Amino acid sequence: MAISFFFFLLLLCSSKNSYGFQPKTTIIETKDLPRVHTLQTTSLLPSTVCKSSSKAISEKSLIKIVNKHGPCSGLSQDKANIVPSHAEILRQDQARADSIHSMLSSNSLEKTSLQDKPGISIGTGKYQVGIGFGLPNTKLSLVFDTASQLTWTQCQPCSVYCYDQKEPIFNPLKSSSYVGIRCPSATCNRISSEGMQKGCSTKSACIYGVTYTNTTFSVGFLAQETISLTSSDVFQGFVFGCGQRNRFPNGGRAAGVLGLGRGWFSIISQTSNKYHKVFSYCLPSSEASAGYLKFGDGNLPSSIKFTPMSKLFEGTNYYGLDIVDIGVGGERLSIDRSVFSSSGTVIDSASLITRLPPAAYSRVRRSFVAKMTNYPTAPKFENLGTCYDFSGNSTVEMPTITLYFDGGVEMPIDARGILYFNKISQACLAFAKNNEDDDVMIVGNFQQKGYEVVYDEANGRVGFAAGACS
Numbered sequence: 310m311a312i313s314f315f316f317f318l319l320l321l322c323s324s325k326n327s328y329g330f331q332p333k334t335t336i337i338e339t340k341d342l343p344r345v346h347t348l349q350t351t352s353l354l355p356s357t358v359c360k361s362s363s364k365a366i367s368e369k370s371l372i373k374i375v376n377k378h379g380p381c382s383g384l385s386q387d388k389a390n391i392v393p394s395h396a397e398i399l400r401q402d403q404a405r406a407d408s409i410h411s412m413l414s415s416n417s418l419e420k421t422s423l424q425d426k427p428g429i430s431i432g433t434g435k436y437q438v439g440i441g442f443g444l445p446n447t448k449l450s451l452v453f454d455t456a457s458q459l460t461w462t463q464c465q466p467c468s469v470y471c472y473d474q475k476e477p478i479f480n481p482l483k484s485s486s487y488v489g490i491r492c493p494s495a496t497c498n499r500i501s502s503e504g505m506q507k508g509c510s511t512k513s514a515c516i517y518g519v520t521y522t523n524t525t526f527s528v529g530f531l532a533q534e535t536i537s538l539t540s541s542d543v544f545q546g547f548v549f550g551c552g553q554r555n556r557f558p559n560g561g562r563a564a565g566v567l568g569l570g571r572g573w574f575s576i577i578s579q580t581s582n583k584y585h586k587v588f589s590y591c592l593p594s595s596e597a598s599a600g601y602l603k604f605g606d607g608n609l610p611s612s613i614k615f616t617p618m619s620k621l622f623e624g625t626n627y628y629g630l631d632i633v634d635i636g637v638g639g640e641r642l643s644i645d646r647s648v649f650s651s652s653g654t655v656i657d658s659a660s661l662i663t664r665l666p667p668a669a670y671s672r673v674r675r676s677f678v679a680k681m682t683n684y685p686t687a688p689k690f691e692n693l694g695t696c697y698d699f700s701g702n703s704t705v706e707m708p709t710i711t712l713y714f715d716g717g718v719e720m721p722i723d724a725r726g727i728l729y730f731n732k733i734s735q736a737c738l739a740f741a742k743n744n745e746d747d748d749v750m751i752v753g754n755f756q757q758k759g760y761e762v763v764y765d766e767a768n769g770r771v772g773f774a775a776g777a778c779s
């Protein structure tokens with residue numbers, strides 16, 4: 310079945326225009342948390358200049374993370390890089406949350422391998438990193454994703470279809486270190502055991518298929534290549550997907566995906582001898598600065614606080630942790646712990662807005678609204694139901710919001726991670742409500758801004774360090 314499916318896919322279905330592939334502020338150590346943040350409304354408008362002073366740009370050992378639509382991506386002058394509306398971004402983010410919820414529904418946790426279910430939506434594809442492929446190496450921009458495992462890039466000759474990307478498409482013939490994976494082979498078999506689609510070409514090349522949604526996927530040859538994370542950090546024999554049929558409409562012209570999930574194909578698993586399954590990233594708190602990604606446990610910030618990784622998500626691609634309470638305006642809400650334990654919580658690099666269990670959302674909302682009575686309200690915006698009109702105000706004073714994790718870890722959310730600005734006259738509390746009590750809570754990247762977040766799978770913990778990014 311799989312063989313004929315991919316044969317069809319690669320050789321027969323060459324219509325280039327169809328979507329014929331139809332697969333299925335700082336950590337406060339004292340107890341006195343600040344109660345309010347004050348921001349100038351003008352500082353909340355998008356910036357057009359990339360701040361060159363950031364740590365991400367000056368330190369050579371760090372892999373730079375850029376927001377694909379921000380001034381640091383080098384794409385802002387690029388006409389082909391169409392910036393989606395805020396409404397479209399929130400819809401893309403909702404699609405990711407829905408796909409995570411469907412993959413992690415309690416039923417599937419008990420009964421089936423999660424990866425047998427339809428794929429995870431890539432969401433807004435907002436953050437990209439540059440990784441070198443091959444010898445000599447070609448730098449490629451990849452969307453990085455902590456909830457998917459296979460790294461792939463578009464590859465020449467693009468037998469079926471490649472989309473338009475920022476850099477030249479990788480050409481394996483020009484690399485001395487490219488090695489195709491044969492089939493059958495143990496590595497090829499892992500494609501299906503890790504929940505992706507496997508095939509075998511007429512010339513016994515191993516074929517993979519990875520599906521995010523019906524409009525976002527990559528199919529091609531499984532291969533090994535030398536990758537250069539930084540100029541001094543080179544890793545040989547990395548198993549990746551050399552995509553011959555690819556679609557990635559939200560990718561911002563990225564060359565593919567960097568999979569940082571927990572499965573066998575993840576770069577984290579493949580480099581475990583070297584980096585011991587530890588990586589961290591820092592997402593910039595402003596669109597106008599760059600963040601960074603780094604591998605290994607060297608140089609972790611001293612201010613870091615660790616919370617245990619949740620056992621609930623072992624055997625999945627997701628990194629879980631346990632949230633125990635939320636604070637608004639310097640006061641803990643004392644939300645019943647069962648509200649969080651019945652949903653479970655994952656932290657995700659590619660989800661934007663944090664999703665709360667319904668009972669927690671209504672408590673946060675009520676408390677936030679009570680502290681924002683000095684501002685006129687605005688209509689709801691997409692899935693964000695608590696909005697304000699700041700057009701008459703030069704400064705905005707808003708209550709702080711703090712996430713409390715197991716192990717006594719407090720994470721006060723950055724001032725820029727609280728309100729999502731569609732425009733000055735419509736700024737909304739940047740938290741969304743899950744539909745069901747048992748839908749998993751998702752800590753999104755909007756709320757992770759300004760923190761170095763450390764994923765330490767080896768020691769089963771997730772760490773947060775405030776103020777480590779700049």
Ligand SMILES: *[C@@H]1O[C@H](CO)[C@@H](O)[C@H](O)[C@H]1NC(C)=O
Pocket residue numbers: 328523524
């Ligand atoms: C993809 O799926 C969505 C909803 O599931 C559907 O509305 C849309 O028509 C599908 N697109 C294609 C190209 O099949």
Ligand SMILES: *[C@@H]1O[C@H](CO)[C@@H](O)[C@H](O)[C@H]1NC(C)=O
Pocket residue numbers: 683684685699700701702
């Ligand atoms: C914000 O502006 C509105 C409209 O001008 C005004 O009614 C409100 O009092 C202002 N709020 C603050 C805190 O200045």
